[in-house]
Amino acid sequence: xxxxxxxxxxxxxxxxxxxxxxxxxxxxxxxxxxxxxxxxxxxxxxxxxxxxxxxxxxxxxxxxxxxxxxxxx
Amino acid sequence: xxxxxxxxxxxxxxxxxxxxxxxxxxxxxxxxxxxxxxxxxxxxxxxxxxxxxxxxxxxxxxxxxxxxxxxxxxxxxxxxxxxxxxxxxxxxxxxxxxxxxxxxxxxxxxxxxxxxxxxxxxxxxxxxxxxxxxxxxxxxxxxxxxxxxxxxxxxxxxxxxxxxxxxxxxxxxxxxxxxxxxxxxxxxxxxxxxxxxxxxxxxxxxxxxxxxxxxxxxxxxxxxxxxxxxxxxxxxxxxxxxxxxxxxxxxxxxxxxxxxxxxxxxxxxxxxxxxxxxxxxxxxxxxxxxxxxxxxxxxxxxxxxxxxxxxxxxxxxxxxxxxxxxxxxxxxxxxxxxxxxxxxxxxxxxxxxxxxxxxxxxxxxxxxxxxxxxxxxxxxxxxxxxxxxxxxxxxxxxxxxxxxxxxxxxxxxxxxxxxxxxxxxxxxxxxxxxxxxxxxxxxxxxxxxxxxxxxxxxxxxxxxxxxxxxxxxxxxxxxxxxxxxxxxxxxxxxxxxxxxxxxxxxxxxxxxxxxxxxxxxxxxxxxxxxxxxxxxxxxxxxxxxxxxxxxxxxxxxxxxxxxxxxxxxxxxxxxxxxxxxxxxxxxxxxxxxxxxxxxxxxxxxxxxxxxxxxxxxxxxxxxxxxxxxxxxxxxxxxxxxxxxxxxxxxxxxxxxxxxxxxxxxxxxxxxxxxxxxxxxxxxxxxxxxxxxxxxxxxxxxxxxxxxxxxxxxxxxxxxxxxxxxxxxxxxxxxxxxxxxxxxxxxxxxxxxxxxxxxxxxxxxxxxxxxxxxxxxxxxxxxxxxxxxxxxxxxxxxxxxxxxxxxxxxxx
Numbered sequence: 020x021x022x023x024x025x026x027x028x029x030x031x032x033x034x035x036x037x038x039x040x041x042x043x044x045x046x047x048x049x050x051x052x053x054x055x056x057x058x059x060x061x062x063x064x065x066x067x068x069x070x071x072x073x074x075x076x077x078x079x080x081x082x083x084x085x086x087x088x089x090x091x092x
Numbered sequence: 093x094x095x096x097x098x099x100x101x102x103x104x105x106x107x108x109x110x111x112x113x114x115x116x117x118x119x120x121x122x123x124x125x126x127x128x129x130x131x132x133x134x135x136x137x138x139x140x141x142x143x144x145x146x147x148x149x150x151x152x153x154x155x156x157x158x159x160x161x162x163x164x165x166x167x168x169x170x171x172x173x174x175x176x177x178x179x180x181x182x183x184x185x186x187x188x189x190x191x192x193x194x195x196x197x198x199x200x201x202x203x204x205x206x207x208x209x210x211x212x213x214x215x216x217x218x219x220x221x222x223x224x225x226x227x228x229x230x231x232x233x234x235x236x237x238x239x240x241x242x243x244x245x246x247x248x249x250x251x252x253x254x255x256x257x258x259x260x261x262x263x264x265x266x267x268x269x270x271x272x273x274x275x276x277x278x279x280x281x282x283x284x285x286x287x288x289x290x291x292x293x294x295x296x297x298x299x300x301x302x303x304x305x306x307x308x309x310x311x312x313x314x315x316x317x318x319x320x321x322x323x324x325x326x327x328x329x330x331x332x333x334x335x336x337x338x339x340x341x342x343x344x345x346x347x348x349x350x351x352x353x354x355x356x357x358x359x360x361x362x363x364x365x366x367x368x369x370x371x372x373x374x375x376x377x378x379x380x381x382x383x384x385x386x387x388x389x390x391x392x393x394x395x396x397x398x399x400x401x402x403x404x405x406x407x408x409x410x411x412x413x414x415x416x417x418x419x420x421x422x423x424x425x426x427x428x429x430x431x432x433x434x435x436x437x438x439x440x441x442x443x444x445x446x447x448x449x450x451x452x453x454x455x456x457x458x459x460x461x462x463x464x465x466x467x468x469x470x471x472x473x474x475x476x477x478x479x480x481x482x483x484x485x486x487x488x489x490x491x492x493x494x495x496x497x498x499x500x501x502x503x504x505x506x507x508x509x510x511x512x513x514x515x516x517x518x519x520x521x522x523x524x525x526x527x528x529x530x531x532x533x534x535x536x537x538x539x540x541x542x543x544x545x546x547x548x549x550x551x552x553x554x555x556x557x558x559x560x561x562x563x564x565x566x567x568x569x570x571x572x573x574x575x576x577x578x579x580x581x582x583x584x585x586x587x588x589x590x591x592x593x594x595x596x597x598x599x600x601x602x603x604x605x606x607x608x609x610x611x612x613x614x615x616x617x618x619x620x621x622x623x624x625x626x627x628x629x630x631x632x633x634x635x636x637x638x639x640x641x642x643x644x645x646x647x648x649x650x651x652x653x654x655x656x657x658x659x660x661x662x663x664x665x666x667x668x669x670x671x672x673x674x675x676x677x678x679x680x681x682x683x684x685x686x687x688x689x690x691x692x693x694x695x696x697x698x699x700x701x702x703x704x705x706x707x708x709x710x711x712x713x714x715x716x717x718x719x720x721x722x723x724x725x726x727x728x729x730x731x732x733x734x735x736x737x738x739x740x741x742x743x744x745x746x747x748x749x750x751x752x753x754x755x756x757x758x759x760x761x762x763x764x765x766x767x768x769x770x771x772x773x774x775x776x777x778x779x780x781x782x783x784x785x786x787x788x789x790x791x792x793x794x795x796x797x798x799x800x801x802x803x804x805x806x807x808x809x810x811x812x813x814x815x816x817x818x819x820x821x822x823x824x825x826x827x828x829x830x831x832x833x834x835x836x837x838x839x840x841x842x843x844x845x846x847x848x849x850x851x852x853x854x855x856x857x858x859x860x861x862x863x864x865x866x867x868x869x870x871x872x873x874x875x876x877x878x879x880x881x882x883x884x885x886x887x888x889x890x891x892x893x894x895x896x897x898x899x900x901x902x903x
Contacts (some may be wrong), residue, residue, distance in 0.1 A: 026640065040306070040343070041160065042587050047349035048156035049589065053342070055353075060376075063385045067483035067493075067588055069542045074220075074366075075187040076375075078480050080588030 020077070022044070023068060025059045031089040032056055038086040049077065057089065082091035095266065097145045098257050099174070103167060103198060104182030105191050105377075106153035107473070107593035109210045113182055113240040114150045115605050117250065122605075149176065155190070155591075157197040158345075162519065168309075172202050174292050177257035178204045180249065183216035185222060185237070186594060188364060192356045193349075197230070199264035202295055206253045207235040208245075214594055217374075219367035226361035230500040232265040241599050247733045269351045272339055276332045277301055283328060289318045293442040304336070305345040375594040379477065388481045395474070396500055399465040403458050403504060410457035418450030433853035439634060440627065448626020448809070453615070455507055455862075460611045462501065462508045466878045467606035471598035476590055483588055489570045490577030492588045495525040499569065502532030503562075506863045510870055511610065520581035524573050526867055527880050530859035531569035533562050536811040540854055543815050547835040548847040561851055568856060572887075629809050629861075632779040645769050652762035659755035663747050667692055679756075694741050698748035703734045772822075780805055794853065794889070795846040804853070810860045845899045849892045 025031050033055045036043045050073045051057075060076060061069035067080045079087070114122070118137025135150035151170060152163035159165040171179060179198055183191040198205050209224060228235040234252050238245035269277070281300035290296055291313060302310040315322050382391055422442045429438045469475050479493030484494050494516045502509035509529045516522040541561060545554050657676055664672035667818040669692045677683035678696065685696050697864045709730045716723040738745040775781045784802030791801040803817035822837050838847070858864070858881040866876040 033257075040345070042589075043343070044158060044160055044345055044349070045155075045587070045589055047346050048158060048160075048193060049591070050193065050353055052346065052350045052353055060379075061383060066487075067480055069379075069383065069480070069592060071445075073187075073189040075190050076379075076592035076594075078476065078588065078590045078592055080483065080487075083587040083589055 020089060022089050023081055023084035025062060026060050027062050028035060030058045030092050034088045036087055036088055038045045042083060097147050098254055099176040100253050101149045101151050101171060101176035101179045102182060103151045103179050105155055105194060107591055108182045108184040108191055109240040110153055110182040112602050115602055116240055116246050118148055141254045159307060162579050165309055171203055178206055178253050180208055180253050182208045182210050185209045185212045186218050189356050193352060196267060196352045196356060200298060202263060204256045204261045205233050206256050207233055208249050209235050209237045211241050212237045213239045221365045223363045223701055227359060230359040230363060258502060267352055268356050270539060273347060276304060276780045278337055280329060291317060304333060305348055327831045378595055383477050383480055392478055392481045402465050403462045407457040407461050411454050414454050418446055422446045440630060444630030449623055455505060456611060459506060459508050460607050463610040464607045466512060467603040468598050471602055473593045476592050489573045491521055491524060491573055495521060498525050498529060499532055502529045503608045504535055506530050506534050506859055507866050510866045524576045524581055526571040527576060528572045530863060531565045533565045533855055537854060539812045539815050541851055544847050544851055547839050550842040561855060565855055625867050635778055638774055638777040641770060641773055651764055652766060656759040663751055666747055667695055689753060694744045695748055698741055698744045699751060701737055702748050702752045705730060794892045795849050807854055810859055811854060814854060845903055849896045852895060853888050853892045856884055857889060858885045
């Protein structure tokens with residue numbers, strides 16, 4: 020499933036980023052790498068999502084979130 | 093190598109508190125400039141440690157050093173080429189893992205690094221316990237805990253950094269990348285060494301790694317230096333990359349990032365302990381309200397409203413002071429010349445420089461207040477939330493959340509709007525926002541609408557008309573932004589990825605420094621350009637001066653003088669003054685009143701009294717409504733004063749009143765009209781006027797005649813100048829937006845369609861020259877302000893042409 024489909028409060032693990040090199044590298048630099056644990060802080064169903072990752076809070080545009088493939092713990 | 097000063101580069105993630113720390117270290121001893129050729133700011137400052145001068149360079153805030161963004165490239169190039177003695181990496185202790193990613197990349201650049209473990213107070217509050225000694229051993233770098241907002245640990249940090257700079261450097265820690273990656277790096281590095289392909293300042297191991305990561309910047313630089321046989325090398329690298337991809341299942345670039353984070357996680361697992369209560373922090377509680385789906389938008393709008401109010405309401409009194417100050421300065425300078433004398437230098441100083449620069453400096457309070465508010469919102473961490481809230485709406489026009497604030501500010505004034513785009517990191521988004529920002533109808537255009545709308549539209553349509561104009565601007569901005577994103581600034585749209593930093597209290601010092609920086613830059617840079625432009629505009633509207641005026645003006649001059657003389661002669665006859673000529677001279681204050689005797693004397697005294705009463709009445713009622721009781725009261729008082737005077741000298745009073753209220757008043761009016769005629773003629777004769785004449789054929793299809801074309805040039809200096817210039821052209825004296833006569837003349841000459849076209853053209857066409865200067869400064873090139881000026885003017889022309897020509901068919 021995509022990160023954009025994860026409901027608020029759910030904890031997931033990143034599987035892959037299905038995106039071009041640019042976004043992939045940017046997310047990697049921010050620590051969004053395969054295997055990392057992500058907690059959904061806010062997902063309103065539209066617009067960007069807020070996630071907790073590596074003890075920090077981040078905003079991800081919906082487009083970017085759609086490209087992040089995750090699996091539920 | 094012994095340097096006279098020690099150079100420390102400050103690196104760190106955005107939001108790690110780097111700037112706060114920089115301000116703490118350098119205080120006022122700092123200088124803001126730009127990195128050559130780009131918009132990124134370069135901040136330098138000085139401090140003294142153990143009697144030695146230390147130069148601090150504040151590098152742009154970045155998450156990594158992979159050179160995918162301009163900031164990253166600048167930070168990396170600076171370290172490689174300028175070789176600072178030590179790099180201080182400012183790390184947010186409450187978000188350690190992500191912040192250490194940059195540190196690890198710094199280690200790989202082979203420069204001495206000292207870590208400033210910043211925001212330790214925030215980390216402690218969130219239940220994060222860091223064993224500094226252990227972390228320092230694991231990473232093999234000195235680590236100094238700091239609290240930038242309170243200045244804690246800054247002295248120790250500087251001392252440690254200087255010590256590290258002075259000690260010989262024996263290389264930092266190497267990240268264990270694993271056998272496969274390591275072997276690939278070695279093979280490429282060997283290849284580079286054997287060919288002698290090492291760029292000066294670079295290291296073979298690092299270059300090899302960048303080749304495998306596919307770092308575009310490094311590849312480009314290498315190709316430029318070693319073009320021969322580069323393709324063969326690239327093939328070898330590609331083979332290695334494919335090999336690694338097959339072996340390890342991912343792009344080597346991702347693999348490197350993964351190993352770096354692996355190393356960091358390992359170190360953190362040993363040195364950091366999280367207590368279970370680390371979860372629900374105050375920041376999260378604030379976020380629950382502020383980014384709430386229902387409350388988020390109203391809270392945001394309220395805050396924006398407050399920023400707006402602060403900027404344009406609180407800013408108003410100081411703006412008046414500056415206005416008055418420049419007005420006083422103008423009068424003072426005028427006073428240095430004898431009254432009535434014509435001097436080019438006086439005109440240059442007063443009408444050119446003081447009026448021109450004053451017209452722009454007046455925006456300084458706006459800018460200071462605006463950036464004060466922005467600094468508070470930014471430093472507290474709210475700006476990231478605002479971007480989050482607005483993202484959904486802005487996304488629809490191809491921009492994201494961060495563009496909203498500058499556009500909103502554009503309704504006040506485009507200058508702060510353009511300056512506020514600095515918060516947008518992505519170059520394409522920023523340029524798009526800058527280019528469309530003048531379409532947000534600024535405050536200076538309001539006088540134009542205020543002049544035109546009431547002249548052409550019935551009261552019930554005036555409000556909707558104004559609304560329509562503003563809406564057209566907004567719609568045009570949206571369409572243009574979409575178009576720019578689709579055609580000019582296309583390529584990959586920057587995905588919206590942003591850190592949400594924990595909230596913290598902004599420091600007074602930080603906010604004030606931020607505000608002052610902006611104000612100073614505005615005054616200095618925009619001021620120099622504006623000074624030049626003001627002088628130019630003054631010159632083209634003032635020169636060449638006509639040597640003589642045409643027959644019609646001279647005839648009118650004679651007529652006005654003749655009429656005055658006749659009225660005075662009539663009065664002189666009634667007074668039985670033998671020499672009417674003398675009376676004219678006396679009344680014009682060209683001769684002494686002593687020459688007159690008897691009844692004439694009394695007449696003159698009464699004239700003086702009436703003048704005093706009348707001017708007192710005018711001063712009192714200037715701001716009053718004619719229907720108000722205060723006005724009636726003033727009229728009553730005036731009439732009483734007149735009555736007293738009449739009783740004193742009935743004959744002289746009637747004549748004196750006749751003189752003051754009709755003869756003299758008509759004369760003054762005639763003279764003012766003449767002044768206007770001369771001004772209009774002189775303007776027509778000047779370069780600006782001639783340009784207007786030249787432009788007329790081009791403007792004609794838009795429904796604009798010569799009289800409109802010329803003020804449109806003036807509007808380039810500042811939009812509101814259009815009203816004043818139109819006044820000159822129509823020669824009706826001091827024109828302002830309330831001027832009924834100008835409105836009447838416009839009404840007689842133009843149709844509502846033309847009136848609408850005037851507003852449309854002035855709304856869309858090139859922004860004022862101050863905006864032009866600021867765009868030049870903010871984009872650091874002539875290209876974008878020129879593109880904007882010509883693009884918008886072209887757009888305005890085409891649109892107005894269509895509206896006018898189509899409109900003509902209907903009406």
